[in-house]
Amino acid sequence: MKTPVIKADHLDLVFQTNDGPVHALSDVSLGIGKGEFVSFIGPSGCGKTTFLRCVAALEHPTGGSLTVNGMTPDAARQARSYGYVFQAAGLYPWRTIAGNIRLPLEIMGFPKAEQEERVARVLDLVDLKGFGRKYPWQLSGGMQQRASIARALAFDADILLMDEPFGALDEIVRDHLNEQLLALWARTGKTCLFVTHSIPEAVYLSTRIVVMSPRPGRITDVIDSPLPRDRPLDIRDTAAFLEIAHRVREGLRAGHAYDD
Amino acid sequence: MRSLLPVLTVVMAILALWYGAAVMLNRQWTLDQATRAGQDLTLAQIVADTMAQDRPKLPAPHQVGAELWNTTGAMVLEGRALSKRSLIWHGWVTLSATLLGFAIGTGAGILLAIGILHNRAMDMSVMPWAIASQTIPILAIAPMIIVVLNSVGVSGLVPKAIISAYLSFFPVVVGMVAGFRSPDRMQLDLMNTWSASPAQVFWKLRWPASMPYLFTSLKVAMAASLVGAIVGELPTGAVRGLGARLLAGSYYGQTVQIWAALFAAAILAASLVGLIGLVQRITLKRMGMAR
């Protein structure tokens, strides 16, 4: 593999809480190469969100090392290395869709003309052309989530961190967005880290699937996907697809995740 | 329009109760007068008299209405709108102190809220003092403020405005601290991922997010300001302002005048709060927050 974009080495994170320490990440080692699409799957509380937040420098590991684009996560954030998409779209109700996408650009001090041009470009990228002047409440949940992805793409970060971005949407919208996300990924070549609870979603999207298990949060399996990069939705009925899905399910079970 | 009928019904009910109460409360005086004069009154005469006394215990609505008209509209028609006998003039005296106090109180309240937001020491220390300040009865502290300021040569509008500010900063502090803290963790985290500066977080997230809270606190603050200005007019033995009208009315037992001043104050308060409501609607609509 080329030098990894994200490299975690024996990463440890212990939260000190009122009911004692919580071992959210334990001995997590993982390298993610440029242009990969890596999904994180595992039962609730296994540290998926925590790992993403560490990459984003929103949380600081208590042990081990983590580099993003060869820098510390803090430096990587300063260098605008990543865009973060949360489970909820989190658009500001007082800004239009275009205004919301412009927000990070304003904060980062892009010139006015370039802001407009970038907003137009990413709106087009997520198929929201013509919705720039609408307010968030005028859009459906799926469209809002697409707008939040556009917002994460606007400043050309080459890493996209997504924490259950489609978790709150119904299956049909979700399928549609998954297809669009793949197309977007193919077009932009970004490195994607994607947290999900859905096995089919993980298999459909990823070049690699990281299976995690809780208490303490750790990686139990890493599955490389042999599926081609070009994936129509009906690839989900092929034997190869079902085979990987099966392996993921086995991996989840092996983590004794659902014993209790 | 559909709400007109229920509203009218409630108003009619209040008026009916009010007339009833006026008859009950003023009856004794009518009967006493009649006994003294050795007259025998019919029920109709009693009722009529209870509503036409000079100094009733409780003036009837139409008496208050007439007094209000005589001291406002009628004087405007005579071209004496700003004479010292006009409620418009007295109202303006009170209004100017109210508005100045409201401006000072709101400004101070917002600044304090910003301080509380960004400074841990202020967070711990300011709020208890602010709460304590509001537990002191304003009637106790108003004369002190007036006297102290008078002794350093400040009188008239400013002391009243300071009492107004004293009452109005509190709802603004409480409301704005809540408003500034209303963005959730995710919205703050997003700002973090863009490495936003504290100033950017404030102006682009906390300030706009606090707008609904701002207008709610402004409404409370405006009403409190008016109360402050009126209370500030009481201890000076003042001759100007709605408070002075209340005081003079109670000295001379002019209940009609008291009630007219009370209503003028209520109408003033309602208009001011209504005005803020209007600005609120326009602002939130322009911000896209009203649907």
Ligand SMILES: Nc1ncnc2c1ncn2[C@@H]1O[C@H](COP(=O)(O)OP(=O)(O)OP(=O)(O)O)[C@@H](O)[C@H]1O
């Ligand atoms: N700020 C925090 N303080 C204390 N404990 C935390 C904090 N954040 C997460 N944790 C704990 O760390 C563990 C991992 O949490 P995390 O949110 O990463 O799980 P997750 O895999 O994202 O779960 P889910 O699928 O439910 O989103 C949990 O036990 C959680 O309670």
Ligand SMILES: [Mg+2]
């Ligand atoms: Mg999570």
